[in-house]
């Protein structure tokens with residue numbers, strides 16, 4: 001059945017998902033705070049800074065007026081950077097006139113509080129003003145979805161009916177959506193893989209070999225699983241799309257902002273220089289800090305995260321942190 005969906009966020013992922021929904025026959029209005037981005041979508045059906053070669057369908061409209069965007073909405077998709085989720089949710093509550101399904105497709109933890117995104121949304125949007133909150137997450141670069149490259153993704157909710165609602169909303173011939181009931185696992189896998197992608201990029205930038213790439217991905221998955229399980233996730237989720245799947249794509253794709261950031265760090269550029277040239281959100285940088293703090297709080301061993309934290313936040317040299325990691329006490333692969 002045709003649905004009206006408001007997409008909050010006019011970045012690359014919001015646009016690719018908005019286009020997918022339009023192609024599935026739904027009505028979509030995008031909300032963005034950036035007047036220039038909204039005007040470009042309205043007038044030229046493009047966002048040349050984020051998805052340079054894509055012309056979006058004319059039916060994909062955008063506005064800076066949130067009340068207009070969410071009017072009559074059956075579903076509202078949050079796809080702004082994690083740091084903006086709480087503030088955008090507060091703005092939404094003031095203008096909501098329907099009781100929509102809330103979906104989010106962002107990846108990260110709130111700084112300081114370490115809340116997952118669905119937790120922030122549940123705190124800010126009263127339960128009588130919304131239906132369920134569903135997480136949409138998996139190995140999916142906007143650049144590929146926007147040109148209909150085959151993609152698989154997960155819709156996660158404790159309430160199967162709403163996960164199926166989101167599955168049906170987005171599924172089509174190039175976009176296959178699976179359901180999952182492990183919201184914690186899906187959100188933690190999605191957030192934490194960005195840290196490992198920073199490391200995989202750095203390994204590439206340093207000119208290290210394929211063995212090292214395999215090592216960081218495999219041992220990265222081990223520490224993602226350790227922290228995720230300590231936060232209440234099902235360990236099996238981490239061998240699914242939002243764990244292993246997203247880890248592979250983010251650690252190997254040239255489209256990954258996190259991988260590219262790591263690559264440039266490995267080549268000796270400074271973090272400030274890299275982030276200002278990127279012009280797009282690199283969630284792994286703030287997630288590294290949250291995960292480092294969470295690991296200490298929950299007493300979980302995360303040597304790769306710790307090493308990346310030291311490079312990003314303590315100005316340690318990449319070669320030095322790799323050497324220190326390799327010198328750690330011998331251990332069994334099965335130690336958890």
Ligand SMILES: NC(=O)c1ccc[n+]([C@@H]2O[C@H](COP(=O)([O-])OP(=O)(O)OC[C@H]3O[C@@H](n4cnc5c(N)ncnc54)[C@H](O)[C@@H]3O)[C@@H](O)[C@H]2O)c1
Pocket residue numbers: 009010011012013014032033034037050079080081082083084087088105106107108140141142143279280281283
């Ligand atoms: N790009 C992808 O391929 C992709 C895929 C899956 C998930 N994600 C996740 O989706 C989220 C958004 O990523 P993106 O790639 O679309 O980012 P982006 O950098 O391409 O765009 C971010 C958008 O958010 C807007 N924005 C920034 N701060 C804001 C604020 N305070 N209030 C309102 N809007 C604000 C920007 O103007 C921009 O339109 C991230 O959490 C990212 O990890 C991205």
Ligand SMILES: O=P(O)(O)OC[C@H](O)CO
Pocket residue numbers: 107138139140141194197246249250255256257258259281282283
């Ligand atoms: O470009 P990245 O590194 O933010 O990754 C985007 C998506 O999370 C990949 O699934």
